[in-house]
Amino acid sequence: MTDKPQDESKLIAERRRKLDALRVDGNAYPNDFRRNATADELLTTFADHTDETLRAENVQVAVVGRMMAKRVMGKASFIKLQDRSGQIQVRLERDHLAEGVYAAFKKWDVGDIVGASGALFRTQTGELTVLADEVRLLTKSLRPLPEKFHGLADQETRYRQRYVDLIVNEESRKVFRTRSAIIAYIRAFLDAQDYLEVETPMMQVTKGGAVARPFTTHHNALDMSLFLRIAPELNLKRLVVGGFERVYEINRNFRNEGVSTQHNPEFTMLELYRAYADYEDLIEMLEALLHGMAESILGTTVVRYQGEEFNFGERFARMTVEEVVRKYNPDLDPARIRDRGYLAGICKKLGVAVRDNDGAGKLQIEIFDKTGEHELRQPTFITQYPTEVSPLSRRNDADPFVTDRFEFFIGGREIANGFSELNDPEDQAERFREQVAIAAAGDDEAMAFDHDYIRALEYGLPPTAGIGVGIDRLVMLLTDSPSIRDVLLFPHMRPEVFD
RNA sequence: GGGGCGUUAGCUCAGUGGUAGAGCAUUCGGCUUUUAACCGACUGGUCGAAGGUUCAAAUCCUUCACGCCCCA
Numbered sequence: 001m002t003d004k005p006q007d008e009s010k011l012i013a014e015r016r017r018k019l020d021a022l023r024v025d026g027n028a029y030p031n032d033f034r035r036n037a038t039a040d041e042l043l044t045t046f047a048d049h050t051d052e053t054l055r056a057e058n059v060q061v062a063v064v065g066r067m068m069a070k071r072v073m074g075k076a077s078f079i080k081l082q083d084r085s086g087q088i089q090v091r092l093e094r095d096h097l098a099e100g101v102y103a104a105f106k107k108w109d110v111g112d113i114v115g116a117s118g119a120l121f122r123t124q125t126g127e128l129t130v131l132a133d134e135v136r137l138l139t140k141s142l143r144p145l146p147e148k149f150h151g152l153a154d155q156e157t158r159y160r161q162r163y164v165d166l167i168v169n170e171e172s173r174k175v176f177r178t179r180s181a182i183i184a185y186i187r188a189f190l191d192a193q194d195y196l197e198v199e200t201p202m203m204q205v206t207k208g209g210a211v212a213r214p215f216t217t218h219h220n221a222l223d224m225s226l227f228l229r230i231a232p233e234l235n236l237k238r239l240v241v242g243g244f245e246r247v248y249e250i251n252r253n254f255r256n257e258g259v260s261t262q263h264n265p266e267f268t269m270l271e272l273y274r275a276y277a278d279y280e281d282l283i284e285m286l287e288a289l290l291h292g293m294a295e296s297i298l299g300t301t302v303v304r305y306q307g308e309e310f311n312f313g314e315r316f317a318r319m320t321v322e323e324v325v326r327k328y329n330p331d332l333d334p335a336r337i338r339d340r341g342y343l344a345g346i347c348k349k350l351g352v353a354v355r356d357n358d359g360a361g362k363l364q365i366e367i368f369d370k371t372g373e374h375e376l377r378q379p380t381f382i383t384q385y386p387t388e389v390s391p392l393s394r395r396n397d398a399d400p401f402v403t404d405r406f407e408f409f410i411g412g413r414e415i416a417n418g419f420s421e422l423n424d425p426e427d428q429a430e431r432f433r434e435q436v437a438i439a440a441a442g443d444d445e446a447m448a449f450d451h452d453y454i455r456a457l458e459y460g461l462p463p464t465a466g467i468g469v470g471i472d473r474l475v476m477l478l479t480d481s482p483s484i485r486d487v488l489l490f491p492h493m494r495p496e497v498f499d
Numbered sequence: 500g501g502g503g504c505g506u507u508a509g510c511u512c513a514g515u516g517g518u519a520g521a522g523c524a525u526u527c528g529g530c531u532u533u534u535a536a537c538c539g540a541c542u543g544g545u546c547g548a549a550g551g552u553u554c555a556a557a558u559c560c561u562u563c564a565c566g567c568c569c570c571a
Contacts, residue, residue, distance in 0.1 A: 009508085009509055009525095009543085010509090010525075010526090010542080010543065011509050011524075011525055011543085012509080014525065014526075015525095069533090069534075069535085069536095071533045071534075071536050071537090072530085072533095072536095073530050073531060073532080073533065073536075073537085074529070074530040074531060075530085075531050076530090076531035076532075076533090077531090077533085078532075078533045078534075078536085080534085089533085089534085091531090091532075091533090093531060094531080095531085109524095109525085110524080123532050123533075123534090124532050124533090125532075125533085125534075127532090127533090127534075129532085143509080144509045144510075144524060144525075145509085145510080145524085146509080146510040146511080146524095147509085147510040147511055147522085147523050147524065147535090148510090148523070148524080148535060149510095149511080149522090149523070149535045150510070150511040150512085150523085150535095151510085151511085152510075152511095153510085153511065153512095154506095154510085154511090154566090155566065155567060156506090156565070156566045156567080157510095159566090160566095168510095258571095261567095261568080351571095482568095483567090483568095493565090493566085494564090494565065494566090496565080497547095497564075497565080
């Protein structure tokens with residue numbers, strides 16, 4: 001954007017002239033007007049007061065906000081001021097204001113920030129209104145707002161200029177209030193169970209805790225490369241070693257992958273660890289959390305999302321990975337469901353690439369992702385993930401091919417991932433060595449060997465279970481948002497070109 | 500990475516080869532109970548960018564940029 005007024009639209013140039021006039025008259029950006037109530041406080045407090053009682057009570061109020069409507073009828077006007085709580089109407093009468101104020105007001109624009117004080121009354125249609133005996137322009141807005149009826153519809157502008165979206169689109173404000181309420185609900189839920197909220201580094205020397213490509217950055221003074229974390233997992237488990245038996249972190253992870261309606265390069269995860277618990281305890285906990293959250297946030301256990309209805313009022317379904325694979329591949333021979341060569345043949349039929357070092361477990365997951373994941377519409381816990389694809393999970397005691405792990409799906413999307421933690425340092429070291437081998441074979445998503453983490457496990461990680469919950473996807477679900485960008489205040493965008 | 504759709508006034512959108520339009524906003528005038536206020540007049544555009552076809556391009560073609568959706 002340019003600073004040269006001659007390049008600006010006439011609308012902006014017009015407002016800039018008005019600002020120049022304000023500067024001549026005095027302080028164009030005053031900060032000495034104070035309100036004594038928000039719009040919603042007034043609407044709530046005086047909801048039952050008639051015009052007669054209001055006039056008898058002579059309730060003096062001072063309100064502020066952005067002028068979202070301006071209706072001038074000769075010597076009197078109505079305006080709507082929008083503050084953080086909502087909108088309140090103000091009536092201005094020329095003869096009820098100081099000399100010249102009304103004439104000045106007529107030059108103000110929709111979008112300007114205004115303060116007004118006076119007594120409350122009710123209009124003929126019953127709307128609570130402030131009859132102004134003082135009104136002041138607090139901040140001049142130089143840019144016109146989008147058209148009042150349709151609002152701002154252009155997706156690109158809504159994401160790039162979120163401030164405009166928030167000014168004019170109440171639905172957008174609501175999404176972000178709901179987001180905040182969801183996170184507050186989670187904190188209250190966990191705090192009540194004596195979990196400790198912690199913060200662990202975003203910048204890490206060793207990448208680990210998940211299978212994903214990292215962003216790299218560089219520390220100049222130390223002249224070293226650092227990874228932006230793909231997960232906080234290993235640090236949180238170090239804290240459990242340290243004796244914080246219940247910890248959680250709600251924070252950003254960074255993954256250097258594609259951008260889509262469900263992926264943003266940085267996204268928010270709840271990650272939680274609980275000692276002396278197993279993955280089934282966390283399934284129960286997540287279920288209770290989500291049931292209560294839907295009731296608290298939505299006021300119902302029926303979650304409507306993009307034309308589907310998800311039932312949050314009953315026990316969620318459970319299936320194993322192999323059950324899903326069999327259900328959605330009815331021709332698959334169950335006796336050979338762990339036969340690497342057999343599964344490779346099925347993958348080829350499905351058009352899934354098979355790598356030489358992919359084992360049966362990895363191929364099961366490929367088939368699961370391709371044929372089953374999208375079908376998991378109603379909330380479902382999927383358990384018993386192959387050990388091969390679960391390098392941090394505890395092996396199942398009865399069946400070491402799988403781990404005590406689950407993922408949770410709603411609407412065909414992964415919402416959460418949890419497991420009983422692998423706390424055997426020798427098994428963990430072996431899993432890290434396998435990851436290193438996979439990385440050496442060319443998989444840039446594989447984990448590195450984290451020597452300090454092994455050392456921490458050698459001090460003793462108590463039997464522990466952990467879970468990660470994708471907050472953005474949860475918010476999408478509870479706000480009926482089709483794209484992750486709708487629930488991120490500033491979603492990642494390619495740079496805008498300013499010329 | 501592939502495919503589809505889109506980009507026209509500040510905003511929301513029309514305009515499929517022949518003089519760039521509407522509503523809202525802006526500006527001016529009127530109006531002391533409006534609710535997308537209303538009435539009247541006016542103003543506002545390198546039609547995303549570059550190139551090409553054509554007597555003539557917002558419109559057809561090519562490339563690029565950005566966005567949205569689907570697929571990998």
